Amino acid sequence: MSMKIPAYGARAAKAPLARLIIERRKPGPHDVEIEIVLYCGICHSDVHKVNEDWASTHSPVVPGHEIVGRVASHGPNATRFREGDLVGVGCIVDSCRSCPECRAGHEMFCEKGVTFTFDSFDQNTKTWTYGGYSTNIVVDERYVLRVPKGLDPARAAPLMCAGITTYSPLHQFGWKAGDQVAVVGLGGLGHMAVKLAVSMGAEVTVFSTSRDKEKDASRLGAKHFVATKEPGALETLQGRFSLIMDTVSAPHDLNNQLSLLRNFGTMVLVGLPPAPTPLNANTLIHGNKRIAGSNIGGIPETQEMLDYCGKNGIVADVEVMNADQINDAYKRMERGDVRYRFVIDTASLRA
Ligand code: NAP
Ligand code: ZN
Numbered sequence: 001m002s003m004k005i006p007a008y009g010a011r012a013a014k015a016p017l018a019r020l021i022i023e024r025r026k027p028g029p030h031d032v033e034i035e036i037v038l039y040c041g042i043c044h045s046d047v048h049k050v051n052e053d054w055a056s057t058h059s060p061v062v063p064g065h066e067i068v069g070r071v072a073s074h075g076p077n078a079t080r081f082r083e084g085d086l087v088g089v090g091c092i093v094d095s096c097r098s099c100p101e102c103r104a105g106h107e108m109f110c111e112k113g114v115t116f117t118f119d120s121f122d123q124n125t126k127t128w129t130y131g132g133y134s135t136n137i138v139v140d141e142r143y144v145l146r147v148p149k150g151l152d153p154a155r156a157a158p159l160m161c162a163g164i165t166t167y168s169p170l171h172q173f174g175w176k177a178g179d180q181v182a183v184v185g186l187g188g189l190g191h192m193a194v195k196l197a198v199s200m201g202a203e204v205t206v207f208s209t210s211r212d213k214e215k216d217a218s219r220l221g222a223k224h225f226v227a228t229k230e231p232g233a234l235e236t237l238q239g240r241f242s243l244i245m246d247t248v249s250a251p252h253d254l255n256n257q258l259s260l261l262r263n264f265g266t267m268v269l270v271g272l273p274p275a276p277t278p279l280n281a282n283t284l285i286h287g288n289k290r291i292a293g294s295n296i297g298g299i300p301e302t303q304e305m306l307d308y309c310g311k312n313g314i315v316a317d318v319e320v321m322n323a324d325q326i327n328d329a330y331k332r333m334e335r336g337d338v339r340y341r342f343v344i345d346t347a348s349l350r351a
């Protein structure tokens, strides 16, 4: 039993996105049907996937994993939500639920294989998943998030990926209030990293490729700004930071950045460029510096992040647009021209 849903996606790798109709399962006993009449953010991972930057993408691909909508209906055993509730869906829509990683709330590392919100093979339905550039989605209630009251739904949508991806590493790598934290790349993830780190008491420095975003960085709460392409920009900053969060979507030099860490400091990579970058062991060994990665966050931590943002009034800075503008948004993201998350008004898919 399936239903036909208006969506926006790419029919082949690197193809422009266009309107299409997808099929989704009807809600089962544990499912929640979410009418995404509201919003879906555009993450740079969506762009990487359409461009096949990482590995092959299954076509057609309907991206989107920063979803906020209202519950339209639910199965008889789905008791966590009521019709009309404001809910979110992030990157994960299913996992085995019983392996050690699932039990620990790290569903993204499910030992039997996680089902991501789009371009992922769903073991139960034996179909590929389609994401949030669509009007409705059906998700098991275990993977549905509650959006705290008081958060603007359009500005809350990017929390489902950009929010959790930057919140989680801020808790993993041991720094304390008052410490120097750097955020490299001021895009969707970067601007959330600044807001969250500032709210937790860090003194934040933004690294950006030009001075274009300097005023914004200060408005977002950063104390310092570095235009990385200016000659000598990094010279006075050697050994300064306890934590550097790198959110850059394209290959760039990591060794210069490592030299900016304090001894025992950590540089965590969350940006996922398509090509590898050389690493000089010297820059790590002198000062016992650490390099780490962090992959989104599990469902319990994502809910914790949402509740934190609800309490602290933290949301994304967004540019809301219609589905027909998605291809322009992709082009702008590819040249770093994003302030600071594009969010699709999915009602425009019905037009
Ligand atoms: P975005 O909004 O497009 O921002 C990326 C920023 O990187 C740009 O705004 C730009 O900032 C900087 N940048 C771009 N090209 C650059 C270059 N050649 N050299 C230096 N800086 C450059 O992207 P996003 O949505 O925040 O995503 C960022 C990356 O994180 C992507 O690779 C995405 O796939 C990845 N991601 C990872 C996870 C995870 O779980 N780890 C989750 C979501 C996304 P400036 O203008 O300030 O220079
Ligand atoms: Zn994402």
Ligand code: ZN
Residues within 6 Å of the ligand: 095, 096, 097, 098, 099, 100, 101, 102, 103, 109, 110, 111, 112, 113
């Ligand atoms: Zn599992």
